[in-house]
Amino acid sequence: MININKAHLRSVNEPELPKDKLEYDQAMHQVELKIGKLLQTAPPLIRRQTSHLAQAFGKGIRARSLLACAMGSDSLISPGAVQAAIAVELLHLATLIHDDIIDEADTRRGIDALHVKFGQKIAVLCGDYLFCLAFDLASSIPPREVDRNKVGSVLPSYFTEICLGEIREVSNTGNLALTEGEYFRIISEKTAALFQASFHAGFLLSDEPPEVSDIYLTIGKEMGIIFQLADDCLDFTSSPKKAKKPVLIDCRRGVMTLPLIHALQIDKTLRGKIERGLAEQELKAAVLAAGGIEYTRSKIEERRTKAEQLISALRSPDKRNRLEGLLKQAAAV
């Protein structure tokens, strides 16, 4: 009468994962296929949200990074890395959903009875569900070698770090006195930790020797910071069409970004103006005039040079090429 083993039998990761090693493009194709499938087969109540996510699944830079790091000296990638890449992207989607909790309510209020009543709750549950799927996948990845750290044991502490970064960001909403140092701490946690986790997992599933672990971790962290800095610039410089999302959204939410922090440093009249109320376009003009974008771009270049040096120390030319391409993509502003 009671199906006692239901829980662990129903593990999401059992079916149709590849058995053999794959080339990079094949592996990424598997990641995209499986994520699409997981999102489309979500429980009906949250399927509207997950289907939307499936369409919006972007460049998958975290998954691509993980797969590139997992490439062996034969340039092939183990099936475990495909699973880890799916887990990392699902976790990213989960955090996106929970990030948007407040906006959801605003944009949907009054439109749809179910959403008025359960909009936030559905978003929370949808995020939780993806969180759990991610952990479920990560926890069952077999280690490459018996004495090697398991991916599932390494990822959770990065996830805690992401939460801490999110909490720290919310704590500093509208904090015009936020220092550059505090800002870098926040983005190291909220954004770079997941890149670092991807690089760490990729490394663990590669055939690289233990002593190069720190190189991977550092490249991952730098790439994550670069990605966030580039995103900060786009919030000011892009058009809504190009960015495929609303721009100046960080400003509107009171999220402190480096261009703004720098502008506040340079233009001592800006803080007072913002406190007295400044239109979005005026704020944008002030940040541009104070050189906030150039300054942020210079920080991107500094870190990019460092990351490139580290990448050039890796032994596989294929891997170096992939990682250089991803670094370029992360830095694109």
Add this chain to the structure above:
Amino acid sequence: MININKAHLRSVNEPELPKDKLEYDQAMHQVELKIGKLLQTAPPLIRRQTSHLAQAFGKGIRARSLLACAMGSDSLISPGAVQAAIAVELLHLATLIHDDIIDEADTRRGIDALHVKFGQKIAVLCGDYLFCLAFDLASSIPPREVDRNKVGSVLPSYFTEICLGEIREVSNTGNLALTEGEYFRIISEKTAALFQASFHAGFLLSDEPPEVSDIYLTIGKEMGIIFQLADDCLDFTSSPKKAKKPVLIDCRRGVMTLPLIHALQIDKTLRGKIERGLAEQELKAAVLAAGGIEYTRSKIEERRTKAEQLISALRSPDKRNRLEGLLKQAAAV
């Protein structure tokens, strides 16, 4: 400059966990101490919520169940079980926080600027943080024997099941046509899965032979269902003072419970009355009059008899005593 290993070094589970085996009461004391500490040392923004949780930390029936199951033939409990018990209770707290998302907004609206703006967001992040701490703890529990399933690999699929149950419950809010079968499916997932997870983890950390695994899993599931059925009764029968929480809250939220489902079966006029609008006290009276409580209590007794039989098959008298006590506690209405 860059602290590359921050993430995994900062793992929450490293310090001050006991090294030696413990007696049951000592082990439970450790669980309570450590949970209190984790909650009180949460990041400042969410500390108000976590401190509140620390005070409200109840009987810890899930942790107690896990520890009882983990008792060896020497009646002692391994340090890994303490860690697993903490993980299970943190996960429970995380789900409680996310459960309450909607109410938070209602009770706090207009009171506190920060909460008006970030009330829901803080609740989401607080839950996510506890989720991550729980996974972090669970993933680093060493297996009792090399070839034995790791606790960290077994728990995540139960957590997915809990999410599915929550989603199914929200989908059926106010669904007066919900069948008893569907109801049992929902509570098996949303409530019993975490009890089953506790029993499973306890079993894995005990010295019981693999062939008795199913006994543990079945007792866990039965105890979880019994616990939910008893809670359903309390929503109708308890006074707010006794229940230490508002009563008739399930009704108000449109959560379908067994006493109500049974009453709708027996009293065919009830559905129409509810649809036309019924005061809470009238609804309570109708459920009592239709025998909804007696019926639910009879289901509790059926399942309790079954669970008692299974418990009596276990070999350790100490463990049998503990589990019988916990079963009694779960069934208390």
